[in-house]
Amino acid sequence: QKEVEQNSGPLSVPEGAIASLNCTYSDRVSQSFFWYRQYSGKSPELIMSIYSNGDKEDGRFTAQLNKASQYVSLLIRDSQPSDSATYLCAVFGNEKLTFGTGTRLTIIP
Amino acid sequence: ETGVTQTPRHLVMGMTNKKSLKCEQHLGHNAMYWYKQSAKKPLELMFVYNFKEQTENNSVPSRFSPECPNSSHLFLHLHTLQPEDSALYLCASSQAGQREYYGYTFGSGTRLTVV
16 A cells, blocks of 8 residues: 555646645554645645644645545645646655655646 | 755766765755655655764665765765666755654755666
């Protein structure tokens, strides 16, 4: 079983719609969770972090965490073409950050 | 200079060459990391340095040799590489003791091609 699992996509979403990205993790003692955005040929950029169950909102982004289900998600409202990128889910536990393979998101104008 | 800078951005080397990747962070962090990113694979943690001391080597082949002379600089020395080592090599930094809150900051990466 992979430690951090994401659907690799591609996920295509019309401009202005809500993009929903999902991630599951295997280690129950994981402490904190991150979403990184990576444009093609660029480095990962941190966009959201979440530590407690529930929702955390920052602008058009909402991260959701359910530790009982070992599930974390990222919602992007009012999707823009500039949101087209690969989104990496990362889980911190046992003193290290473990990444999923990423979901490629394409926003269709 | 701000953030985490990596040089060179691109590197093509033969299997018998020796080269080095350089990483420098200007964030006052005290932990640094090397990651390898290959197509369709998750980011693979290679090495971890906390306060200049190597605290993790994730079963990386000896043809990769890290060096951390101080908390701001990190090198990855390469020799006798194989074509399957071609990948994007990413350096990252964080503040030890706070990384579970703030994650890691990545450099722009070195795209390595072994021919």
